[in-house]
Every structure is written in C-alpha cells, then in structure tokens.
Amino acid sequence: MAKAIQEVINLMIAEIPNAPLEDSVDTFKCGDPNQEVSGIVTTFTATLDVLRQAVALGANLIITHEPTFYDHRDNTDWLGDDPVYAAKRTFIEEHKLTIWRFHDYWHMHEPDGIQVGVEKVLGWENYQHTDNRYVIHIPPTTVAHVIEQLKQKLGTSTIRIIGDLDMPCQRIGMLLGSIGGDNQIKAFHLANLDVALCGETTEWQTGEYIRDAIAAGQKKALIILGHATSEEAGMQYLVDWLQPKIPEVKITFIPVGDPIQVV
Ligand SMILES: [Zn+2]
Known part of the structure; x- marks a missing residue:
C-alpha cells in the first residue's frame, strides 16, 4: 500500500515521548512530504555522496541526523551564491529528493x-x-x-x-x-x-x-x-526500529564515516 512521506514521519514522531516539539530542528529541509515514498535512506549526514547513492537505490526520502546545509537550523541565507550549496541544492531538486532531519526526536526517544x-x-x-x-x-x-x-x-x-x-x-x-x-x-x-x-x-x-x-x-x-x-551506529539502528513499522518500504542505512583523514 502506497504511503506518503508525511505519513512515515507522523508514525515516527508518534513513538517519541513528549512529541511533537513546538521548536525543533527536525523539519523537512527540501522536497515534498505529500509525495509517495519510494524508498528510505537513513544516514548520519545527507552528504552529496549519500544523495547520489539514494538516487541509485530509488529512494526519495533521506532521514538524516545532522544538518544538510552546514547550519544547525539549516538556514541558508548566509550561504548566498556559494557554489557548493548551489550544487547540492540543484542535485536535490533535479532528483525530487525529500530530506527530513531526525535529531531531537531520536535523542528524546526512550531510551535515546x-x-x-x-x-x-x-x-x-x-x-x-x-x-x-x-x-x-x-x-x-x-x-x-x-x-x-x-x-x-x-x-x-x-x-x-x-x-x-x-x-x-x-x-x-x-x-x-x-x-x-x-x-x-x-x-x-x-x-x-x-x-x-x-x-x-x-x-x-x-x-x-x-x-x-x-x-x-x-x-x-x-x-x-x-x-x-560516535553517532552513526544510531542511524543504522534506526533501520531496525523503523522497518517493522513499514515493512512495505525498503530502508537502507548509508554510512558516511568521518570527513577527516589522519596523515
Ligand atoms: Zn546526535
């Protein structure tokens, strides 16, 4: 049975004590929540590389723990015409991806x-x-x-x-x-x-x-x-937590690892 992205998010929030919050960073960062979900990717950060892998998997919903646009609240005005931001935004729009952040609620889950x-x-x-x-x-x-x-x-x-x-x-x-x-x-x-x-x-x-x-x-x-x-195993565990609630939707965890290499 087809599900809208918004329905998936609603059933996640319904599991969180004291939710919904009036003020939270767990919001849609782009895309259309009324779209039918074609597949879900969970990840620590929705990097451009993760977004490419999501497209290859046919997933249109990315659930990320950390921000998408380098700011805690994903405000983007300060980025102006930054070319990195522009490239990411263009890719997201071209592939009609919806990104939702699951940070505050996942930490509020009992247990975290x-x-x-x-x-x-x-x-x-x-x-x-x-x-x-x-x-x-x-x-x-x-x-x-x-x-x-x-x-x-x-x-x-x-x-x-x-x-x-x-x-x-x-x-x-x-x-x-x-x-x-x-x-x-x-x-x-x-x-x-x-x-x-x-x-x-x-x-x-x-x-x-x-x-x-x-x-x-x-x-x-x-x-x-x-x-x-320190945190990405928690987004891997999200697959085990969420999959039984929506067995008809394919959910894939994509690891990102640390951006820093030690030389
Ligand atoms: Zn965290």
Missing part, C-alpha cells in the same frame, strides 16, 4: 536511539546504566582496552585520547556527538566519570580540563571518536 545503536554495536547494552542512562558501568578495565574495543567495533583505525592509556576505568560517560566543552566538563564532575566518549570536543576547554585533572592527581580520560563515528 543514537546511544542504543552505539551500545548495541559495542555490546554494552546489558551493563548497568546510571545518571539518566548516559553513564555505563563496564567491567573494570584500562583505557587502552576500551580504545581497542572501540576501534574494533566501530571500525575506525584512529582514535584521539587525552589521558593515560594504563588508567583503570569503569564509569564511562556516553557524551556522543558534540555537546559542548562546558557540558563535557560538568559531566566529568557531576557524574564522576573515569572516561568520556565524545564525538567532538573543544580543545581549549575539555582538553585543558583533563590536563589539569591529571596534574591534580585525578584519574580522568577523554576519548575523541569523531562526530560521525
């Missing part, structure tokens, strides 16, 4: 859909969770061993770390994505974290806080995964 997806990949979902679920109590180990697991399970060969690789640890803060330097610092203190996993950090804030913590004799470490690596 992004964190669940990452935990599933890491095999951490059955460990004790405290502090509104964002602290995971893993079996006692070292920072080096945690990094080894992260590399293996998240499929990344490079991870940045501030702290001591031999430090024992157990309380891991899942500060995925980019929550801001002051929020990272507050989490270390208020949740008494041994280690935090983050996507991005603010080096002059959290970086220096960890450096001072170690100098003051405390045991703290920050593992910087990269924003995409």
Whole structure:
C-alpha cells in the first residue's frame, strides 16, 4: 500500500515521548512530504555522496541526523551564491529528493536511539546504566582496552585520547556527538566519570580540563571518536526500529564515516 512521506514521519514522531516539539530542528529541509515514498535512506549526514547513492537505490526520502546545509537550523541565507550549496541544492531538486532531519526526536526517544545503536554495536547494552542512562558501568578495565574495543567495533583505525592509556576505568560517560566543552566538563564532575566518549570536543576547554585533572592527581580520560563515528551506529539502528513499522518500504542505512583523514 502506497504511503506518503508525511505519513512515515507522523508514525515516527508518534513513538517519541513528549512529541511533537513546538521548536525543533527536525523539519523537512527540501522536497515534498505529500509525495509517495519510494524508498528510505537513513544516514548520519545527507552528504552529496549519500544523495547520489539514494538516487541509485530509488529512494526519495533521506532521514538524516545532522544538518544538510552546514547550519544547525539549516538556514541558508548566509550561504548566498556559494557554489557548493548551489550544487547540492540543484542535485536535490533535479532528483525530487525529500530530506527530513531526525535529531531531537531520536535523542528524546526512550531510551535515546543514537546511544542504543552505539551500545548495541559495542555490546554494552546489558551493563548497568546510571545518571539518566548516559553513564555505563563496564567491567573494570584500562583505557587502552576500551580504545581497542572501540576501534574494533566501530571500525575506525584512529582514535584521539587525552589521558593515560594504563588508567583503570569503569564509569564511562556516553557524551556522543558534540555537546559542548562546558557540558563535557560538568559531566566529568557531576557524574564522576573515569572516561568520556565524545564525538567532538573543544580543545581549549575539555582538553585543558583533563590536563589539569591529571596534574591534580585525578584519574580522568577523554576519548575523541569523531562526530560521525560516535553517532552513526544510531542511524543504522534506526533501520531496525523503523522497518517493522513499514515493512512495505525498503530502508537502507548509508554510512558516511568521518570527513577527516589522519596523515
Ligand atoms: Zn546526535
């Protein structure tokens, strides 16, 4: 049975506690929600490369976690006649693609859909969770061993770390994505974290806080995964969550990986 794009979005929002929000970044970024859905792509970011793959798959709805046009609210006035923006916009219009952001709602899902997806990949979902679920109590180990697991399970060969690789640890803060330097610092203190996993950090804030913590004799470490690596398993998990609700529509996760290469 044919479904409109809007119907798919409505049934997703219906699953989120305290939704809909009056003010949210989870809006249509382009396209026509009344169009019949031909296929769905889920992704961390709707890059031009992801959009090309969506067209090849015959999908006209892209559900993205992060913005499409390089701004939290996808305001585009500031871009003016920027040629990169123009190329992306032209491609979207030519192929009649609809892009919808699933950021605030997926984090509001109980439990947080992004964190669940990452935990599933890491095999951490059955460990004790405290502090509104964002602290995971893993079996006692070292920072080096945690990094080894992260590399293996998240499929990344490079991870940045501030702290001591031999430090024992157990309380891991899942500060995925980019929550801001002051929020990272507050989490270390208020949740008494041994280690935090983050996507991005603010080096002059959290970086220096960890450096001072170690100098003051405390045991703290920050593992910087990269924003995409820290969250994209959550958009992969979205396929498992959404597919049973609309079995007639093909849903495909497209990974993007991190934009940065280490040389
Ligand atoms: Zn996120």
